[in-house]
Amino acid sequence: xxxxxxxxxxxxxxxxxxxxxxxxxxxxxxxxxxxxxxxxxxxxxxxxxxxxxxxxxxxxxxxxxxxxxxxxxxxxxxxxxxxxxxxxxxxxxxxxxxxxxxxxxxxxxxxxxxxxxxxxxxxxxxxxxxxxxxxxxxxxxxxxxxxxxxxxxxxxxxxxxxxxxxxxxxxxxxxxxxxxxxxxxxxxxxxxxxxxxxxxxxxxxxxxxxxxxxxxxxxxxxxxxxxxxxxxxxxxxxxxxxxx
Amino acid sequence: xxxxxxxxxxxxxxxxxxxxxxxxxxxxxxxxxxxxxxxxxxxxxxxxxxxxxxxxxxxxxxxxxxxxxxxxxxxxxxxxxxxxxxxxxxxxxxxxxxxxxxxxxxxxxxxxxxxxxxxxxxxxxxxxxxxxxxxxxxxxxxxxxxxxxxxxxxxxxxxxxxxxxxxxxxxxxxxxxxxxxxxxxxxxxxxxxxxxxxxxxxxxxxxxx
Numbered sequence: 001x002x003x004x005x006x007x008x009x010x011x012x013x014x015x016x017x018x019x020x021x022x023x024x025x026x027x028x029x030x031x032x033x034x035x036x037x038x039x040x041x042x043x044x045x046x047x048x049x050x051x052x053x054x055x056x057x058x059x060x061x062x063x064x065x066x067x068x069x070x071x072x073x074x075x076x077x078x079x080x081x082x083x084x085x086x087x088x089x090x091x092x093x094x095x096x097x098x099x100x101x102x103x104x105x106x107x108x109x110x111x112x113x114x115x116x117x118x119x120x121x122x123x124x125x126x127x128x129x130x131x132x133x134x135x136x137x138x139x140x141x142x143x144x145x146x147x148x149x150x151x152x153x154x155x156x157x158x159x160x161x162x163x164x165x166x167x168x169x170x171x172x173x174x175x176x177x178x179x180x181x182x183x184x185x186x187x188x189x190x191x192x193x194x195x196x197x198x199x200x201x202x203x204x205x206x207x208x209x210x211x212x213x214x215x216x217x218x219x220x221x222x223x224x225x226x227x228x229x230x231x232x233x234x235x236x237x238x239x240x241x242x243x244x
Numbered sequence: 245x246x247x248x249x250x251x252x253x254x255x256x257x258x259x260x261x262x263x264x265x266x267x268x269x270x271x272x273x274x275x276x277x278x279x280x281x282x283x284x285x286x287x288x289x290x291x292x293x294x295x296x297x298x299x300x301x302x303x304x305x306x307x308x309x310x311x312x313x314x315x316x317x318x319x320x321x322x323x324x325x326x327x328x329x330x331x332x333x334x335x336x337x338x339x340x341x342x343x344x345x346x347x348x349x350x351x352x353x354x355x356x357x358x359x360x361x362x363x364x365x366x367x368x369x370x371x372x373x374x375x376x377x378x379x380x381x382x383x384x385x386x387x388x389x390x391x392x393x394x395x396x397x398x399x400x401x402x403x404x405x406x407x408x409x410x411x412x413x414x415x416x417x418x419x420x421x422x423x424x425x426x427x428x429x430x431x432x433x434x435x436x437x438x439x440x441x442x443x444x445x446x447x448x449x450x451x452x453x
Binding site for chain 2: 014056059136220
């Protein structure tokens with residue numbers, strides 16, 4: 001299973017606090033998303049080269065992430081800088097973790113595995129956004145988008161616009177409903193696993209609180225629809241149980 | 245005479261009580277029970293205190309209590325002068341009870357999933373894991389919505405024994421194959437919980453985070 005070229009959302013920006021980490025997947029491969037204490041986000045391969053432990057189980061200290069097993073610390077370039085069992089050792093430069101280009105846009109953290117020369121521009125969007133939540137589903141990204149298309153939605157802010165879903169580019173979609181605009185980041189976790197990262201394109205003054213709760217209810221209804229199965233194609237019962 | 249907790253260190257229900265005793269700074273004695281492999285809690289002296297043969301059990305003078313959530317309620321009502329760990333107002337009390345009962349009921353599938361994974365107790369592994377995922381997903385939804393309203397805890401603006409009762413199942417969920425990746429609101433809540441005065445870990449919960 002290979003990853004499509006371009007940028008992929010891996011989390012809502014607000015889901016990763018400074019000094020914390022979380023694991024995720026892209027096309028079946030494991031990644032760690034972490035934010036250093038200065039607030040900068042990083043996406044790496046989720047594997048300590050020492051014993052293969054997931055770095056997402058580790059802990060952040062300043063601008064280093066450390067493995068939970070033996071405390072090996074890596075700097076923001078992915079290079080090992082400190083091995084607690086050998087505190088005086090000048091750590092060889094060959095001990096590194098693969099790191100991937102990471103940007104924040106549209107209220108989400110994005111990464112790409114494309115090499116520098118053929119890397120497309122990251123998703124546009126430096127306007128204000130308000131996070132809602134990320135939905136995880138036991139289906140592919142097309143099934144997820146089909147469910148979105150079939151899902152009725154009412155606006156939080158009334159407006160003249162009807163319902164419209166449009167692809168901004170690659171994995172980013174924009175859903176307009178009445179006076180509301182939602183940004184949808186579609187993440188391919190694996191063959192039959194996907195995530196939808198939902199942020200409101202608008203100001204916190206309008207949407208913080210009740211507006212977020214309004215769209216969270218829509219995500220729950222969408223999840224219910226995905227769990228119900230037939231509307232988006234038959235899936236094994238075990239896979240549906242995972243869709244909670 | 246001090247409170248006595250009959251305890252097994254690897255039992256997350258015992259851990260709930262150890263957490264509360266520490267966070268509420270309550271003096272106590274601990275009696276270690278050989279639960280695995282000895283099943284000492286299912287022998288007559290223990291069945292006399294709890295006929296269901298589970299831990300924890302708390303003795304306070306003539307009073308004997310079993311069930312972690314009841315013990316948490318007792319500790320907060322009898323030992324917590326501030327009253328904040330089990331609020332007295334209608335909504336605060338009812339929400340605390342709701343999540344305490346959830347911890348003892350719907351979420352207990354997580355305890356069974358973990359026992360199945362760690363100790364090989366009987367059960368359908370896939371069904372147990374799916375059940376635990378559903379209950380933890382309900383917690384994630386609740387804390388996501390609480391977060392929209394600026395509420396950091398399950399039953400109100402301050403931590404209660406409901407948070408204590410819910411914490412172990414989430415933080416130990418990797419033991420039965422449920423990762424924390426999909427639960428950002430619970431990750432943040434667990435991080436806040438870990439920063440509370442008197443917090444302590446149990447085997448399976450890293451000291452570092």
